[in-house]
Amino acid sequence: xxxxxxxxxxxxxxxxCESCNNESKRKFKDGDYIFKEISSQCDSCKGKxxxxxxxxxxxxx
Amino acid sequence: xDLTNFNLDEFFGFGDDTNPILWLIWIIPIVIxxxxxxxxxxxxxxREIKKNIEKLKQFKEDSRKDLISYVKNNPSTTKDPTxxxxxxxxxxxxxxxxxxxxxxxPKVRHVVRSREDITREQVKSLFSNISDSERTKVQTIxxxxxxLQLFYKIVNHLYxxxxxxxxxxxxxxxxxxxxxxxxxxxxxxxxxxTIKQGQPIGDGIGSMIxxxxxxxxxxxxxxxxxxxxxxxxxxxxxxxxxxxxxxxxVGRPGDALESIISQNKIDTIIMIDASLKLEGEDSxxxxxxxxxxxxxxxxxRFQIEEIATKNEIPVFAIVIKQSVKEAINLMTKEIADKAExxxxxxxxxxxxxxxxGKTVLxxxxxxxxxxxx
Numbered sequence: 223x224x225x226x227x228x229x230x231x232x233x234x235x236x237x238x239c240e241s242c243n244n245e246s247k248r249k250f251k252d253g254d255y256i257f258k259e260i261s262s263q264c265d266s267c268k269g270k271x272x273x274x275x276x277x278x279x280x281x282x283x
Numbered sequence: 284x285d286l287t288n289f290n291l292d293e294f295f296g297f298g299d300d301t302n303p304i305l306w307l308i309w310i311i312p313i314v315i316x317x318x319x320x321x322x323x324x325x326x327x328x329x330r331e332i333k334k335n336i337e338k339l340k341q342f343k344e345d346s347r348k349d350l351i352s353y354v355k356n357n358p359s360t361t362k363d364p365t366x367x368x369x370x371x372x373x374x375x376x377x378x379x380x381x382x383x384x385x386x387x388x389p390k391v392r393h394v395v396r397s398r399e400d401i402t403r404e405q406v407k408s409l410f411s412n413i414s415d416s417e418r419t420k421v422q423t424i425x426x427x428x429x430x431l432q433l434f435y436k437i438v439n440h441l442y443x444x445x446x447x448x449x450x451x452x453x454x455x456x457x458x459x460x461x462x463x464x465x466x467x468x469x470x471x472x473x474x475x476x477t478i479k480q481g482q483p484i485g486d487g488i489g490s491m492i493x494x495x496x497x498x499x500x501x502x503x504x505x506x507x508x509x510x511x512x513x514x515x516x517x518x519x520x521x522x523x524x525x526x527x528x529x530x531x532x533v534g535r536p537g538d539a540l541e542s543i544i545s546q547n548k549i550d551t552i553i554m555i556d557a558s559l560k561l562e563g564e565d566s567x568x569x570x571x572x573x574x575x576x577x578x579x580x581x582x583x584r585f586q587i588e589e590i591a592t593k594n595e596i597p598v599f600a601i602v603i604k605q606s607v608k609e610a611i612n613l614m615t616k617e618i619a620d621k622a623e624x625x626x627x628x629x630x631x632x633x634x635x636x637x638x639x640g641k642t643v644l645x646x647x648x649x650x651x652x653x654x655x656x
Contacts, residue, residue, distance in 0.1 A: 231615075
């Protein structure tokens with residue numbers, strides 16, 4: 223009755239464009255950390271990308 | 284109901300027409316429970332505790348193996364680290380005598396700092412070349428294993444003592460504390476993979492909020508593993524301070540404040556930190572208050588309070604509430620999403636409580652693993 227189901231969280235990284243604030247979410251990669259500058263550019267405005275968040279999210283099965 | 288014809292013999296089953304077997308069936312358990320009740324309870328309770336001790340042992344062993352393999356897999360490891368790591372895991376700390384509490388804080392700080400400094404050097408000696416970020420990760424995992432080992436040893440000691448003495452009351456406090464110990468131990472055990480990968484934890488939300496404010500500013504070292512920078516907001520000078528990320532460290536905010544205030548006048552301090560929520564409270568709720576919000580053993584809090592009192596600086600606090608599990612494990616989406624709300628609360632707090640020309644120090648408290656600035 224009181225048993226708790228194990229939760230499995232997937233780790234996501236959110237990249238944000240510093241010019242247009244456009245956000246894109248992807249799976250976490252080794253070496254990611256919050257506020258790290260990304261070498262690739264924003265798809266919509268070619269602005270500078272930076273990691274804005276890293277978090278765990280439970281994905282419903 | 285007529286109570287005048289109550290028959291005592293009939294009530295206890297002593298009458299001639301009573302079956303002696305039935306009489307025995309209810310009298311024997313009473314005798315057993317009177318004389319052996321505590322022992323039976325001890326057996327039932329100890330079975331539950333024994334299960335948890337096995338779990339604690341497993342947590343300790345798993346984390347130890349994780350630590351050893353993590354160190355071994357680092358290409359700059361000089362030799363087999365197992366023996367040395369096992370010795371570090373068994374390190375103990377003796378706190379200063381508190382019979383005369385006057386002046387105890389510098390003594391506690393000295394003991395804790397000595398331990399940190401020596402552990403850091405010992406960890407460094409395991410590698411030919413290691414970055415600060417990797418070194419702090421090893422140190423943090425080492426602390427987790429040490430803590431799990433301590434939990435296991437203490438719980439096992441109390442359990443075995445109660446069993447040895449056949450002392451039921453001795454096991455009661457342990458039974459009451461067990462759910463809390465297991466909650467923390469499970470959280471610590473689960474935190475190891477997060478630390479290994481350098482991902483941010485719930486406790487890092489304060490660092491994350493101030494880290495964002497520090498982007499594009501010139502960072503300077505304020506004290507060991509602690510950075511600060513200057514910026515401006517609506518005519519106010521803003522000093523921003525946090526532990527130096529993305530290493531797994533909480534920095535030394537007390538020393539940093541002392542260093543900053545020795546060269547600058549500060550009018551207001553705002554501290555941002557994660558705080559443990561009460562049962563029934565929602566996770567990731569934001570609350571404002573007054574006073575020094577910082578965890579740890581208390582030496583940094585004491586130092587900040589001393590400086591604030593001496594210089595008559597008001598200290599405001601903003602906390603993001605979370606459970607123990609959330610605080611030491613991978614940051615949840617709910618907590619990460621609160622960063623924007625807290626930013627606007629900080630700016631509102633600054634404009635509401637200070638006038639242009641004043642200097643405000645914003646401190647992001649917490650472990651800054653996976654959070655830069």
